[in-house]
Amino acid sequence: MHAPLFIGSEIYRSSTYGSKHPLAIPRVSTVIDLCRAQGWLTTSNYRVSPCAKPAALHAFHTPDYIAALQRAERDQAVSDETREKYALGTLSNPVFAEMYRRPATAAGGSILGAELIRDGGIVYSPAGGTHHGLANRANGFCYLNDPVLAILTLLKNGLDRIVYVDIDAHHSDGVEAAFHGSTKVRMISVHEARRWPFSGTLTYDAGEAAFNLPVGRNLNDDEFYAILDQLILPGTASFNPQAIVLQCGADAVAEDPLSRLALSNNAHWRAVASLRDIAPRLLVLGGGGYNPWSVARLWSGVWATLNGIEIPDALNSKAQSVLGDLTWSRAAGKCPPRYWFETLRDTPNHGEIRPELRADLQHLADRIS
Incomplete structure (x- = not known):
């Protein structure tokens, strides 16, 4: 199998949703810089993401919605009618300079990733994972739904057994809506209970296509490993997938401001390592994540894991400088702990497995079997 490929773009370096938006922080650009600083990312394994053209986006999104999104970027304003119909120009989905080009580049990266693994392989596109986007409407910071577009590309290329795994703190409602009732796509989502989008x-079960596991606050690493061993891995393997699409949102870790889960980044890396060899094709996407240090460290560790690189105890000086240059307006960013600059790996968060989680896992295990 060919070495994993990383898909990125410079558009994420200068683009922002606005200074007060949770996605004002740098994310993909920091991962690129950090992986380059460590010597893990070179011209040989890096690909530039194309900006998806409207025709490609029409595979899932309605032409009128894509036209409205392009028009909003061009005019840098929306009418009340457009805001109401398409949820553009809202607090969650604001008007900003690259509001079409940025998500279309992320979508282009996921589509390209699906094309690159047509004959097998591993591709990582951390800008992807915008799993809330609906066919005709923006939703939850997501103007487009690149996981859906990637899965549709795999289906178009002749695959008929695809597993979509989502470990973001928020439920993948847009993906679930797109593949409701599918016999070709199995969806497994682990997300915080009683958290948007509820x-x-x-x-x-989305017409028997989905296995959903809402989890309680303060989910710890040992609970996640039970989920991995009893739901994610058997639920994936039993479908005998030709391809796996993993949405690896970084907002389920303890330091994230938009969830109340308590995982260390070790949990995500174990999921990546465990899923890596189950299918001949693996596309790994980003997703949520709103602490610039935890996102950069987690997603850089994902790239190392995909390549079988042992994550070092301490980053080199150049990589530490990349993390040292980050700023964050939230209180936690005023005096960040030293380990956010010096290492990728969090301290593991061990704990008891709650009885209610054991019961929910048994319920889903009965469905799988």
Whole structure:
């Protein structure tokens, strides 16, 4: 199998949703810089993401919505009618300079990733993972739904057994809506209970296409490993997938401001390592994550894990400088702990497995079997 490929773009370096938006922070650009500083990313394994053209986006999104998104970027304003119909120009989905080109580049990266693994392989596109986007409407910071577009590309290329795994703190409502009732796509989502978008309940199965596990606050690493061993891995393997698409949102870790889960980044890396060899094709995407240090460290560790690189105890001086240059307006960014600059790996967060989680896992295990 060819070495993993990383898809990125310079558009993320200068683009922002606005200074007060959770996505005002740098994310993908920091991962690129950090991986380059460590010597893990070179011209040989890096590919530039194309900006998806409207025709490619129409595979899932309606032409009128894509036209409205392009028009909003051009005019840098939306009418009340457009805001109401397409959820553009809202607090969650604001008007900003690259509001079409940035998500279209992320979508182009995920589509390209799916094309690159047509004959097998591993591709990582951390800008992807915008799993809330709807066919005709922006939703939850997501103007487009690149995971759906990637899966549709795999289906178009002749695959008929695809597993989509989502470990973001928020439920993948847009992906679930797109593949409701599918016999070709199995969806497994682990997300915080009673958190926006308030979907993905334990008993909702999207026409038997989805396995949803809402989890309680303060989810710890040992609980996640039980989920991995009892739901994610058997639920994936039993589908005998030709491809896996993993959405690796970084907002389930303890330092994230938009969830109340308590994972260390070790949990995500174990999921990546465990899923890496189950199918001949693996596309790994980013997703949520709103602490610039935890996102950069987690997603850089994902790239190392995909390449079988042992994550060092201490970063080199150049990589530490990349993390040292980050700033964050939230209180936690005023005096960040030293390990956010010096190492990728969090201290593991061990703990007891709650009885209610054991019961929910048994319920889903019965469905899998």
